[in-house]
Amino acid sequence: MIQICNLTRTQKQRWVRCLSCPILSTNSNKSLVSKSYLLQIIKHQIPRTPIKKMSTASFTSNFFGTGCFWKDESRISTVKKQNEGKVFVKCVVNTKTQKTEKAVRIGVLGASGYTGSEIVRLLACHPHFGITLMSTDRKAGQSIGSVFPHLVTQDLPDMVAIKDANFSDVDAVFCCLPHGTTQEIIKALPRSLKIVDLSADFRLRDISEYEEWYGQAHRAPDLQKEVVYGLTEVLREEIKSARLVANPGCYPTSIQLPLVPLIKANLIEYRNIIIDAKSGVSGAGRGAKEANLYTEIAEGIYSYGITRHRHVPEIEQGLSDAANSKITVSFTPHLMPMIRGMQ
Ligand SMILES: NC(=O)C1=CN([C@@H]2O[C@H](COP(=O)(O)OP(=O)(O)OC[C@H]3O[C@@H](n4cnc5c(N)ncnc54)[C@H](OP(=O)(O)O)[C@@H]3O)[C@@H](O)[C@H]2O)C=CC1
Ligand SMILES: CC(=O)N[C@@H](CCC(=O)OP(=O)(O)O)C(=O)O
Structure with a gap:
């Protein structure tokens, strides 16, 4: 204690x-x-x-x-x-x-990023999951402790580039890569693997909507058909048997969890839903970006992506499913001067 x-x-x-x-x-x-x-x-x-x-x-x-x-x-x-x-x-x-046997062997693709390192943190001491593979883009050959010191005591394999990854001792993969790169990579993974994709690449059922909001062609339309949207509170049974799960975005999660039950219970009007959302800076990933410098984000709250944020179609997809009719929303995200909102 x-x-x-x-x-x-x-x-x-x-x-x-x-x-x-x-x-x-x-x-x-x-x-x-x-x-x-x-x-x-x-x-x-x-x-x-x-x-x-x-x-x-x-x-x-x-x-x-x-x-x-x-x-x-x-x-x-x-x-x-x-x-x-x-x-x-x-x-x-x-x-x-103390841990005993690890029943499920996990690969974390993108372990050197923010979501990947959180997955590693959560699973490294889990009683049933053991991490047997971790990938990185620029840090191949390095240990996870050298890029995330709080993980230094974990007994984990060094990170490798995806092209050098050996999936023979992996049962399931968490894919924590930037959207836009993920479809090609998941398409090339062995079919025997269960996959949870944290990126946005498989969240939108409608491929033309993906192309419109993410500005590029969908590179794995066949895979899209088998995807289960990973909002556990809504699709728990489907997720249990899915091979490929598309993990929801941060804003869509925080918005669907309160609104879906209200919509299903017919407790709110569907028209004119206005969403004002706040998030921390880690949501933008670990890569250096001018807009996320301390000097840019400190001491203020900034709205961005007004009317055109890429989470709009994902939010509308989830709420429309709950309502069995088309729902549109007014969504304004903001950046707060803090690392993260969710603990
Ligand atoms: N941050 C967040 O709060 C959330 C993010 N997401 C989504 O999860 C995904 C990962 O986000 P996040 O962890 O923040 O991102 P980061 O930028 O922090 O990490 C990205 C990871 O992917 C690796 N990588 C980058 N480019 C390539 C490539 N071309 N090929 C192979 N590996 C690559 C990076 O390696 P290297 O370190 O060597 O560059 C790093 O390990 C994104 O799609 C994001 O939209 C989902 C939920 C929450
Ligand atoms: C601060 C910031 O940039 N946030 C990200 C969302 C973060 C998130 O978790 O969404 P994804 O899972 O879709 O990446 C954004 O607005 O695009």
Whole structure:
């Protein structure tokens, strides 16, 4: 058990997320996490600056900023309890969280990006999933820990280029690649694989709509026919048996989850639905873009894509399915000066 004090709620949430291990339970100031990760955290700090002497600011920057945890676990026997000072960490090792066999072998394509690294974080310590393959475009040969320090303690294979990927020990793939590149890549994957595609490339049933909103020809129209739209709350049974799942976009998810039940229950008027949405900057991916520089996005809320955002047809597709009639919406997305909205 890790107990963190004198940090704000947001700092605690971020710290818990940085742990990249199974969170067994969490409340306002306690989180159960796996033994091995806990050892890295303690070992990294104890020999240098005792946690009890650290200010909240240095604790925060050490854990949030560098994310630099060691692999050697040999010093655990020296660790007792630190419970004085402004910030303290109380440790009770929970051995029940140790992993056993991994039933499903996972490949993560685009592991060096934001969505890919989140998938890795969620699955690396999962009791049933083991990551056997990770791909990257520019960082082939590097470890995931070298591009995402908070994942350094995970025992994972180095990343490879997709052209060098070996899918023989992979059962399922999470495809976390930019839209526009994904159709060709998924088309070339072995048919035996189950695939969850996080990009927008297979979300729109109507291929002409894809071409209109994404500005390029659909490169796998045959595959499109077998796709299941991955909004679990709406299509749970279909998703269970699907081979290729198109994961919904961030805005369409946040919009459909509240509106679909209201529409199905006939509780709202379908005409004149106005959606004002806010998102964090990580939604734009990890690649450098001028529009996402700190100087561009800080200290303000910016609307963008007004009337022409590519999520409009996806939102309308989902809401129209729920209503059994054509629904159109007025959708205005905004960029907030924060990393992410969803925790
Ligand atoms: N960010 C978000 O909140 C969400 C994003 N999405 C969607 O998920 C997909 C991935 O987004 P995100 O993780 O943010 O993107 P990032 O830009 O953060 O990551 C893209 C990943 O794809 C790799 N890559 C880039 N180009 C190619 C290529 N031509 N061939 C093979 N690999 C390539 C990159 O490798 P390298 O690091 O070497 O460049 C990186 O691993 C996108 O389609 C996005 O629209 C979906 C839901 C949420
Ligand atoms: C800030 C920002 O640029 N956000 C992205 C949406 C992010 C997202 O998750 O949507 P996809 O899954 O379709 O990528 C955008 O507006 O295009």
